Amino acid sequence: MTDLIHPVILCGGSGTRLWPASRESFPKQFIPLAEPGRSSFQATAARLGDAATFARPAVITANDARFLVAEQLAQGGIKADILLEPCRRDSAPAVAVATLHAAARDAQALVLILPADHAVGDDAAFVQAAQAARAGARAGHIMTLGIAPTHPSTAYGYIQPGTSLSGEAGEAGARAVDRFLEKPDAARAAGLIAEGALWNGGYFLFRADVMLDELEAHAPAVLEAARAAVETATRDLDFVRLDEAAFARAPQISIDYAVMERTSRAGVLPVSFPWSDIGTWGALWEVxxxxxxxxxxxxxxxxxxxxxxxxxxxxxxxxxxxxxxxxxxxxxxxxxxxxxxxGGAEVKGLVDTLRRQGEPEADAHRLMYRPWGSYQRIDVGARFQVKRITVKPGGRLSLQKHHHRAEHWVVVRGTAEVTVDGTVRLVHENEAAYLPIGCVHRLVNPGKIPLELIEVQVGSYTGEDDIIRIEDVYGREGR
Amino acid sequence: MTDLIHPVILCGGSGTRLWPASRESFPKQFIPLAEPGRSSFQATAARLGDAATFARPAVITANDARFLVAEQLAQGGIKADILLEPCRRDSAPAVAVATLHAAARDAQALVLILPADHAVGDDAAFVQAAQAARAGARAGHIMTLGIAPTHPSTAYGYIQPGTSLSGEAGEAGARAVDRFLEKPDAARAAGLIAEGALWNGGYFLFRADVMLDELEAHAPAVLEAARAAVETATRDLDFVRLDEAAFARAPQISIDYAVMERTSRAGVLPVSFPWSDIGTWGALWEVxxxxxxxxxxxxxxxxxxxxxxxxxxxxxxxxxxxxxxxxxxxxxxxxxxxxxxxGGAEVKGLVDTLRRQGEPEADAHRLMYRPWGSYQRIDVGARFQVKRITVKPGGRLSLQKHHHRAEHWVVVRGTAEVTVDGTVRLVHENEAAYLPIGCVHRLVNPGKIPLELIEVQVGSYTGEDDIIRIEDVYGREGR
Incomplete structure (x- = not known):
């Protein structure tokens, strides 16, 4: 066992409380919100840059978000394992998978669970806190970070700290946990703060073997499903794809309910860096x-x-x-x-209503990310649709055809390699290509700069589902 | 002299207080606001449909709005004379021009001045009021409509009615005007209402010769400029274009200041139909x-x-x-x-600020009307711009060329007749045309349905001012 911490970023949330910026198709952890130009996921990953403290991180995310995760990591120059959840199962199954993933290399690996969507106002203080919590984790505790409250928040859970832990852990400031408390009302929150309670930030640092023992004891169904999902996982490009049938068997339960509120091995390190879970627009204003x-x-x-x-x-x-x-x-x-x-908490209810009414803006963004780049609808009419398509250098769309539409492509930046019914040609800036209905075609960016083109679709039906894929390098079923 | 009323709709306002819907390029009187699908200008024109009461109306509007006026009249099936103000000069010069226009046919014509941007809740009551005010106008009064206040508004001017007019006018309910009062504060407004004051709705009904006498007496410079502008006016398609040099000499003054507050011939007919000048978003909510x-x-x-x-x-x-x-x-x-x-009144200040900051949204709409149809920018990038262009049946864009951009046209509806360097061809739905940089080109809709096409511009500069017009059927300097 080394002293290195194996960070695992939980990146599977959908965050409708920050709608309309955050949506199912592009959740809040991927949006530059608290700081310009960088998402909270990117800030979280960057916070783990000290190679003397942190091993290569892992990211657990929803299958649909995999290219977004890969893209944002690449932007930050960060290498990570990307574990794909085939369905949504709350945090306990994710923690179980993360722990098994680390334990495969080192049974006593120190694992740090981090949410991807929090704002931390002091990176150095965060790293110091993780380092200080190590002693408690090494000694067999599941350490949490207890954040000093700045106001009687009703949006956070609280931790009531107990006596100091013994030995090195206690010297580093770690204490036992008397109990975990759910989100209180305002009066109770003030009382809890007066009693010395701390905010539960959702960070967990533990030895892999300790967490596996506790999962076995308190949530064996979660552990069993996670173990089966990891054992039969497949590698797909840079991704570890968990087995769907196995993972789907995991009960949908948070790690707090499944383990933390039941274990006798919980510890807490009081910390005081500026922190927010950016749970509402009002919370974003605060930070x-x-x-x-x-x-x-x-x-x-x-x-x-x-x-x-x-x-x-x-x-x-x-x-x-x-x-x-x-x-x-x-x-x-x-x-x-x-x-x-x-009133930010009511936004979730609004989004639920919009979803029931079938408003596409409830879940889908106009700008859609794909492994080869992105596209955005810029106009739509009765028998036409216009998109701006951006293809990364080396990006290849699937070989495909459409039953109900022809397409006109006008290259406005870069160079396109266009295949139409077996004939390949290069299309340069200010040149156009025509794709008749039913032709088999492919678009590739063979160049060194992004390719941008305007696609004008004309036909009786221009829906996304009129794509017959013949071949795809990314192994996808959609476009 | 007949009993027919010659209505003149004042349609020259720019209405920034209803920004962002109302802008310089598409002011509030042309937008469906108080009722769906119909602008207040269209509602105003439609209110004058009773041919037994009203003669063919005239519309006075800004030069830039002429195609919009023509289009909206055509939608309502209404024929009108359209008088074009070459510059903005407030209401007194407009009333002078309108009066001279009517007097040219009948020196004693009854002229009704109507603002284009008011909401009237009862068309029949409005027509009855105009009919009832005729007796006063025939007797030589400049009749106003005094609207029964529903609340102590600080947004309207007030009229203090005096004794009944004599004869038929008085029998119809008309009274003399004691005085006109400017917009009061709230306390004063309540006092005025208690004293029986009425809102000044901005409607005026008078004999042309009476108004010309009063203009001569109280605002001779306005009358002189208007007379010169009308005498040297030119006809341009369906429009009467006032002479620019002459009209620009008119002092910028309202008819209220120039004549109504000075004349001894003012009369008022108390009326009580629902009415609003829709001066703010709050006022729109009210109606x-x-x-x-x-x-x-x-x-x-x-x-x-x-x-x-x-x-x-x-x-x-x-x-x-x-x-x-x-x-x-x-x-x-x-x-x-x-x-x-x-807080609607502060919106004007916001728009002034946006204008100073050079924000295009302060004045320009994305959807721009042209005599041949309209266009709308749907996307823009570093070296490209995409527009959706709609051309009416028979519409002809100017013969033109560009120095800095090539254009790709994809027809998505209808048929285009495209001229490129002297060669004419038809381009049908789902076909494209390419216009290289510098080529002399023209777009025409030869068909019976609107032509819609997507234009992709590619080049180092895609501004609206890179249009060299060679010939234009609409006699324009712009596109």
């Missing part, structure tokens, strides 16, 4: 840089006579607020949310 | 149909826990409000405004 009027403004935004508000324009839309205080206004290219800074 | 929660919702909108609010999505953007009362949220394809229902 954002604000101007003299208390406004957190991002993107194409103008305000007048407005204070203590969050105004966030994620796309090109000019977003203005006049004469209102304490509001949240979030604009994307296809949706707008206006709410109060305190 | 809108509202649901059980007091919300006026229009377009792709969803609200939750929200009351007494106006939520208006003019384009495709899904607009949501959660847990806020008394707010105004207006979304267009490129801009969002969030404000309070009472």
């Amino acid at each position: 954002s840089t604000r101007d003299a009027d208390g406004n957190a403004l991002r993107g194409r935004v103008a305000v007048q006579g407005t204070r203590n508000s969050l105004v966030h324009s994620a796309g090109e839309i000019l977003t203005t607020v006049v004469g209102l205080d304490d509001v949240v206004v979030v604009t994307t290219d296809d949706a707008v949310l206006v709410t109060s800074r305190s | 809108s149909t509202r649901d059980a929660d007091g919300n006026a919702l229009r377009g792709r909108v969803a609200v939750q826990g929200t009351r007494n609010s106006l939520v208006h999505s003019a384009g495709e953007i899904l607009t949501t409000v959660v847990g806020l009362d008394d707010v105004v949220v207006v979304t267009t394809d490129d801009a969002v405004l969030v404000t309070s229902r009472s």
